[in-house]
Amino acid sequence: MSADSMTAQAGPVTPAPEYTGARKKRRHNSLTLGIVGWVVGILFFFPVLWMVITSFKTEAQAYTNTPRVIFSPTLSEYKTVFSSGLWPYVANSAFATIVSTILVLVLAAPCAFALSLRPVKKTRDVLFFFISTKMLPVVAAIIPIYIAARDLHLLDNIFTLVILYTAMNLPIAVWMMRSFFLEVPGELLEAAEMDGAPLRRTVVEVILPVVAPGVAATALICCIFSWNEFFFAVNLTATRAATVPVFLVGFISSEGLYFAQLAAAATVATLPVILIGWVAQRQLVRGLSFGAIK
């Protein structure tokens, strides 16, 4: 960012005198904007920052009338969290997230292909069917899903969550990957077809390299949604298949409210997604808008 503004100022064209006033004013504006931006940014970030700070306190330091900013940080709450059996929950979350994301990609890639590069007749209708499933409130489906899982002895089974997370993310992935497939240049495909290349080779050698970043972005979005999912997890799991969000619920019901320990657990639960999201900022917009915005 600063590099941009520097090159702009150090441009080879010396400003005509009548413009300097305007430019000074604009620079003044940019300073004000910068301050506003930073203040609001820190304000929005503060709760997260405070969570992380609190996680390094002892309970006594966390419970003060005047929030303490200066204290000697300790890892004791993290140790408590990890020794209180967090790992099985992390393993469940990781399993459900990774397996469901792989399933989503396997199902969505050919589907998106059939809705973009070699479109079927009712492409529009199929697309809207997929997106409309995202609008239906899950709460209306949970009862039959619960009863079916109970009767099939699939309650508290991690594969139940895998299936549901796959269904939950599939529409987003189809829309998103379709928007990436549409960016494959038509000439490339035609050229491959003229060469008489079989479809499989066209896909592997022509399409895949172009859409690979898009596939990665889609996978990231699916991972975020699966990792954070709570409603299915809390209703369909108990002890064996419970995920990280369910672990956090334990803090309000059994442990009572211990700020520092809660902060440590919440930080551990949240950190993976925050890091992924920071790295994949650009792709985030596209995924969240179902591929409508590039």
Added chain:
Amino acid sequence: MTAIAPPVAGVHHVGARADRRRQGWVRRAPLLPALVFTIIITQLPFLVTLYYSLLSWSLVRPGSRHFVGFGNYVDVFEDSQFRTTALNTVIMTVGTVLIAMVIGVLLALVLDQKFLGRGVVRTLLITPFLVMPVAAALLWKTMMLDPTFGIVDFVLRPFGIGHFDWLSSFPLGSVMIEMIWQWTPFMMLLVLAGLQSQPKDILEAARCDGAKPFAIFRELTLPHLRRYIELGVVLGAIYVINEFDAVYMMTQGGPGISSANLPFYIYQRAFLGFQVGQAAAMGVVVVVATIIIATFALRLIFTSFSGTEQAA
């Protein structure tokens, strides 16, 4: 979309038609696994819900299951708690989405300008959206809004609003504050994408013609942003209307049902009250209402976006 040529009668013989049909299935085949999977997992449960809604069935009393027709629906519409939670859902959705959008537009306008460390500020601003909703709700319930040890209490104490119990005095508002905090970054990102897709030369031309910044914003930027704002509102509403995590973690719908929304209320009926039939009937009512509102909005917006996609 591909134009389909109308079949010319009498020209094609049977072999060609069979061949064409086979071609159609070759095209359709890659689509089918995803489509069939989605139909089974997402549509089948709704059909079953529809059937359950005609039953009187308590999960804790085996053998209580019997057919009652539309009785559950009559109960739903006579249930004053259902009406209250429906109203809460509307307030929560409209309030959260609109406030988050207004703040999101303002933040996007700031981030669209160049200033030192803009990338860092952008990263800070999107963070709330990435926080696991359950963790975010706990964070606000405890470290932020606690009446004694919360940060908000500490900040407001000099203004004479000390030891104020937000969660029991303003339960719905407290939940909304948390949701607005989480959803503002989403709105900001969409609007920012809109601002950055705006052709710069037109803005420059307007500026050279001496147009005031506010006039430029109202006459040029806002119309350009309209589609992006609509998209944000619709997508935000889809998610917020189904919000469960924040209500469950922060207030459990309470005190009473003052902060319960429909997803939470239906959940309560089904999993704490074990009233399958009634909960199913409520679910059906919610689904029908959502479909009516959302279908038109979605088609409108995505059609406008795919239109420009083709033009570009």
